Amino acid sequence: MNIVNDRTYRECVYEIVRQIPVGKVMTYGQLAIVLGEGYTARTVGYVMHGSDEDVPWQRVINSQGKCSTGRLTIPLNLQQELLEAEGVVFNSSGKCDLAKFQWFPDGFEPKEDEQVSLFQQ
DNA sequence: AACTTGACGAGGG
DNA sequence: CCCCTCGCCAAGT
Numbered sequence: 001m002n003i004v005n006d007r008t009y010r011e012c013v014y015e016i017v018r019q020i021p022v023g024k025v026m027t028y029g030q031l032a033i034v035l036g037e038g039y040t041a042r043t044v045g046y047v048m049h050g051s052d053e054d055v056p057w058q059r060v061i062n063s064q065g066k067c068s069t070g071r072l073t074i075p076l077n078l079q080q081e082l083l084e085a086e087g088v089v090f091n092s093s094g095k096c097d098l099a100k101f102q103w104f105p106d107g108f109e110p111k112e113d114e115q116v117s118l119f120q121q
Numbered sequence: 122a123a124c125t126t127g128a129c130g131a132g133g134g
Numbered sequence: 135c136c137c138c139t140c141g142c143c144a145a146g147t
Contacts, residue, residue, distance in 0.1 A: 027130090028128075028129050028130080029131095041129035041130055042127075042129050042130085043129090044129075045127070045128050045129050046127065046128085046129090047128095048128055049127080049128050051128095060128080062128080062129065062130080063130060063131085064130090067128085068128055069128055079128085
């Protein structure tokens with residue numbers, strides 16, 4: 001089945017991102033896994049760069065727990081500042097603890113033993 | 122149709 | 135911790 005049929009692939013990404021609670025984050029790769037077929041971290045990133053809509057884009061970060069907004073038109077610190085304002089804590093290297101702040105959509109919570117292996121590194 | 126570019130990620134050195 | 139390589143896939147030239 002192709003999720004991209006009814007709604008565009010962009011809409012599917014936004015739909016999930018809009019569900020991320022305040023103070024929580026998801027990674028590009030995790031979104032790709034949740035979206036399934038055809039999606040990769042790369043394409044999710046591509047989709048997110050055009051999300052000037054009502055999506056909390058700041059809650060999507062890379063798998064290392066950092067904000068990778070390296071070559072954007074927006075200030076480098078903006079994303080981290082927005083997240084910190086929501087309660088996400090970053091260390092001196094600009095990294096946050098995914099084990100603490102990463103959010104999982106319904107049905108995608110990691111099981112007890114395989115906790116960290118799947119969605120995080 | 123071929124080639125290049127990314128708001129990526131895992132693996133290796 | 136940093137850097138590089140490769141795989142990935144949509145978009146723009």
